[in-house]
Amino acid sequence: MAADTEAAAGLRAGRRDGFWLLVLWIALSVIGCLCVALLLGPHLPPGRQSSSAASQQTDYTVLATIAAPVVIGVLLYIGWALAFWRQRPGDETDAAPIHGNTRISAIWITVSSVIVLALAVYGTIELISPAGAGAGEGPQPIWKPAGTTTSSLTSWTPGTSNILQVQVIGQQWAWTFRYPQFGGFETTQLMLPVGEPVQFNVTSLDVIHSFWAYTLGVKADANPGLNNVAYTTPEHTGYFQVRCAELCGIWHGSMYDTGEVLSVADFLKWTQTTKVQLAALTKILPPYALTYDPTNIPAGKINQALGLTSAGGGYYNPADPEQP
Numbered sequence: 001m002a003a004d005t006e007a008a009a010g011l012r013a014g015r016r017d018g019f020w021l022l023v024l025w026i027a028l029s030v031i032g033c034l035c036v037a038l039l040l041g042p043h044l045p046p047g048r049q050s051s052s053a054a055s056q057q058t059d060y061t062v063l064a065t066i067a068a069p070v071v072i073g074v075l076l077y078i079g080w081a082l083a084f085w086r087q088r089p090g091d092e093t094d095a096a097p098i099h100g101n102t103r104i105s106a107i108w109i110t111v112s113s114v115i116v117l118a119l120a121v122y123g124t125i126e127l128i129s130p131a132g133a134g135a136g137e138g139p140q141p142i143w144k145p146a147g148t149t150t151s152s153l154t155s156w157t158p159g160t161s162n163i164l165q166v167q168v169i170g171q172q173w174a175w176t177f178r179y180p181q182f183g184g185f186e187t188t189q190l191m192l193p194v195g196e197p198v199q200f201n202v203t204s205l206d207v208i209h210s211f212w213a214y215t216l217g218v219k220a221d222a223n224p225g226l227n228n229v230a231y232t233t234p235e236h237t238g239y240f241q242v243r244c245a246e247l248c249g250i251w252h253g254s255m256y257d258t259g260e261v262l263s264v265a266d267f268l269k270w271t272q273t274t275k276v277q278l279a280a281l282t283k284i285l286p287p288y289a290l291t292y293d294p295t296n297i298p299a300g301k302i303n304q305a306l307g308l309t310s311a312g313g314g315y316y317n318p319a320d321p322e323q324p
């Protein structure tokens with residue numbers, strides 16, 4: 001009889017604790033979600049310099065906001081247990097044994113399933129709608145930025161549907177960038193116009209690198225013999241960092257660049273100046289292609305450009321068995 005009364009009192013105390021835990025959890029979760037979404041969210045990486053970066057920041061904000069009530073629930077429960085449910089000095093009794101609770105199990109499984117499945121749907125939409133979310137889509141991208149085409153690979157006019165092409169070439173240990181629509185020059189500078197969709201065609205001359213334009217939210221593996229396409233639209237002018245995100249040899253860590261998003265007018269000015277500056281070099285480059293064979297260097301053309309005769313030594317061609 002005494003045990004029954006004790007159990008009933010324990011149950012009442014448990015329900016009271018449960019009620020206050022729930023009230024506290026809801027109140028703290030509302031505050032926590034607002035703080036994460038409004039205060040932390042705008043500072044989450046990778047920022048909002050481009051369309052893909054902005055969509056990634058939004059996704060991280062959504063995930064962090066959803067996670068806040070879970071974190072708060074766990075910490076609150078631990079805190080409550082430490083404060084009110086710890087063993088009192090001299091108390092040697094055991095707690096009441098628990099034999100399962102169908103309602104809690106059902107709620108737990110339902111809520112977890114709903115969250116996971118809803119996030120799967122959200123994640124899929126967030127991958128498709130921003131055209132791959134800045135990630136490499138392989139040589140035949142299935143999601144392209146809305147309203148863009150590749151009607152010309154040899155010219156580009158701002159504000160038209162013809163998308164700007166920038167080829168990204170990785171090699172041990174540098175990045176170069178080729179602009180086929182401006183005569184096909186190749187440069188170590190990555191310049192982009194603001195507000196215009198860009199198609200990156202990422203490839204490599206040797207090992208696997210990874211083109212990671214961090215604050216643009218663009219990341220695509222650079223594989224030799226393969227064209228890996230990624231899209232973004234820069235939305236703010238300013239500098240951004242490019243790094244290699246795939247361990248590619250001893251100087252992997254020095255494989256970085258600073259790119260810049262320019263106004264459309266400045267970008268066009270830059271392409272014209274660079275085109276003229278690099279004209280002599282552009283002439284000896286292999287014709288623009290989506291992949292390159294680095295062993296196939298046209299030695300004759302290079303010798304010619306350097307003013308050397310083919311008989312007099314000249315440029316080293318690794319593909320030529322006659323050369324040492």
Ligand SMILES: [Cu+2]
Nearest residue numbers: 209244248255
């Ligand atoms: Cu690399």
